Amino acid sequence: MLAIIGGTGLTRLSSLAVAHREMVRTPYGEPSSALLFGQIAGRDVVFIARHGHGHTVPPHRVNYRANVWALKNRGATAVLAVASVGGIRGVDPGDLVLPHQLIDYTQGRETSFFDGGDRHVVHIDFTHPYTPELRAKCLAAASRAGTALVDGGVYGAVSGPRLETAAEIDRMERDGATLVGMTGMPETALARELELPYAALCVVVNHAAGRGDSAVGVSMDGIVRVLEAGMGKVRALLDHVVPTIDRSAP
């Protein structure tokens, strides 16, 4: 069953016919929201709102471990994450991007299920953080849906909740990051730890600090407008992606 993690602007999915909802208890505490189980295009799907259904959980307070653990525990076999990002290079507000790499700049988050104690030490392979097969299905679905989806991007994950300084974005660009967002890590790595194929659909909602029309500052009003249109595209794309996901594998 495909899991969808909805980000800012996607706290509910209109095409999801909800059969039931469940608040899952986990060894890591409470997930951000109840899991919604239902169907899209006749396929079982489970949905979680990363920031809570009322959008009250900020990026640095999201219990990423509880969210990912709950999805796996209730039968998810792959995860499609939806997130809004700032564009650093080569993309513009309104673009939909499927990143292929990431750089982790976050601090102070619980980053692993393998935390010592009585657990054995595990080092996951993370060379390719986004699962290639799942990415390929997203790209194929986008072309069928007639939705423009940028193939590839380097997601720079920051802690937030503040936006970046222009100098921080300059440094990230020198590092090779093309997108900046606050929720990609540790979510992506935690999915890998639980052997869940994972891909991210990123909606560019603003030029990153110091870039383009954010040269003098990032406008929140602008973000809200672009976000709504971008999530419309995401919804249309999900309706095409879901039927291509096998019930048991990516």
Ligand code: HPA
């Ligand atoms: N920076 C970090 N996270 C973001 C941004 C940004 O500019 N836009 C949306 N999420």
